[in-house]
Amino acid sequence: MMRAPFHAITPFTMLDFPGLCACIVWVAGCNMRCGYCHNPQIVLGKGTIGEEEAIDFLRGRVGLLDGVVFSGGEATTWPGLAGFAARVKAMGYAVKLDTNGLRPDVVAQLLDRRLVDRIALDHKAPPARFRQVTATGAYRQFSKTLDLLCAQEQVPFEVRTTVNTGLLDEDNILEIAHDLAARRYRGAYAVQRVVIDKDRPTLGHLAAEARSLDVARLMSESPIELVFR
Numbered sequence: 001m002m003r004a005p006f007h008a009i010t011p012f013t014m015l016d017f018p019g020l021c022a023c024i025v026w027v028a029g030c031n032m033r034c035g036y037c038h039n040p041q042i043v044l045g046k047g048t049i050g051e052e053e054a055i056d057f058l059r060g061r062v063g064l065l066d067g068v069v070f071s072g073g074e075a076t077t078w079p080g081l082a083g084f085a086a087r088v089k090a091m092g093y094a095v096k097l098d099t100n101g102l103r104p105d106v107v108a109q110l111l112d113r114r115l116v117d118r119i120a121l122d123h124k125a126p127p128a129r130f131r132q133v134t135a136t137g138a139y140r141q142f143s144k145t146l147d148l149l150c151a152q153e154q155v156p157f158e159v160r161t162t163v164n165t166g167l168l169d170e171d172n173i174l175e176i177a178h179d180l181a182a183r184r185y186r187g188a189y190a191v192q193r194v195v196i197d198k199d200r201p202t203l204g205h206l207a208a209e210a211r212s213l214d215v216a217r218l219m220s221e222s223p224i225e226l227v228f229r
């Protein structure tokens with residue numbers, strides 16, 4: 001029996017695909033295990049929605065929605081992603097990919113085949129902290145994706161870091177900002193806070209942060225534009 005790749009579909013969002021009305025397709029499974037992850041059921045669980053069911057949903061939204069966001073989990077872990085994105089594009093939708101960057105080969109394929117219109121890349125941590133944050137030692141793979149995206153002008157992309165001050169501090173954020181500047185990243189760097197909700201356990205059962213980020217220091221010392229969310 002074919003694997004059902006999707007955990008869920010969020011039918012409508014104005015927030016996740018800048019400038020477009022979109023839906024979010026949540027791909028089950030992930031190749032990281034971030035302690036602050038709020039979606040253990042997507043990361044560890046199996047999908048329940050099959051490709052054809054998702055296509056039926058999208059057919060019914062043609063003319064009502066402009067775009068489809070592939071999120072997860074990690075959408076690039078699904079071998080069917082490029083084929084499915086091609087079907088979505090053929091229906092006239094714009095495609096956005098949210099990715100942790102561990103599959104530069106998949107990102108390159110999507111770009112080469114012009115199957116993606118926008119990318120949000122999660123920069124989890126600088127090299128020395130990467131394993132601690134993600135439970136993988138794959139910084140080099142991530143770095144390849146970052147280089148690939150910085151070198152292209154085909155699609156807009158955004159780099160963002162989710163910060164829990166128990167895992168990353170201001171020096172780590174500034175190290176990433178300097179690295180982005182050195183790679184000639186042209187966009188704004190988004191720093192997102194983790195809000196720990198005791199009623200919604202994270203993958204690593206993290207406690208609430210003991211302190212906040214020093215935003216003023218980050219703003220004054222970053223070599224590139226920062227946005228805080």
Ligand code: SF4
Nearest residue numbers: 030032033034037073
């Ligand atoms: S937060 Fe980490 S573990 Fe959770 S879906 Fe994203 S990359 Fe995977």
